[in-house]
Amino acid sequence: QQKVQQSPESLIVPEGGMASLNCTSSDRNVDYFWWYRQHSGKSPKMLMSIFSNGEKEEGRFTVHLNKASLHTSLHIRDSQPSDSALYLCAASPGGSNAKLTFGKGTKLSVKS
């Protein structure tokens, strides 16, 4: 059973629109979350991380975290065609030997 669930599987938004992606962990030990972006044929690159309850904003990207529900969301405003990619959520318990577990991802397409 996948421990990191992402939704939706795919998402199409118009250029300039808002994209909202969701991620939930089923592992109660998880304490740290990351969002990675992977363009087609490329490697994943860390987009944002969030380790505390609340919200974090960097430019057009905002992440939210609710530790009680182990849910994080990524919001992209003013979406651009270059934002079209696979967005991966990763979670970790944070111990010294804790690996990152990734979800299957949300494939975002931004249509101009």
Place this chain on the structure above:
Amino acid sequence: DPKIIQKPKYLVAVTGSEKILICEQYLGHNAMYWYRQSAKKPLEFMFSYSYQKLMDNQTASSRFQPQSSKKNHLDLQITALKPDDSATYFCASSPGTGGSQNTLYFGAGTRLSVL
């Protein structure tokens, strides 16, 4: 310049053969990893090393053997290759282990095709 170098970029192998995937990182990180990604499965953890010591192994098969000759070097040897091993293998590193130190930085990957 890429800070995590993976070689080769593409690899074609025949069933039953053996291959070695190379990875070197120049980020000064203390931990290195191998992940695998295929069309059938999401990005999947395989191994983690810290200061050249194996920390975690989630690969069920002994056909996959990591090799670390230096702190910034982690190769992956795969023996008795099967078509099901076809995937992109990503090497990654992190500043340390634990908490925010676990943030992963990925290499460009080696795309392996087993015929």
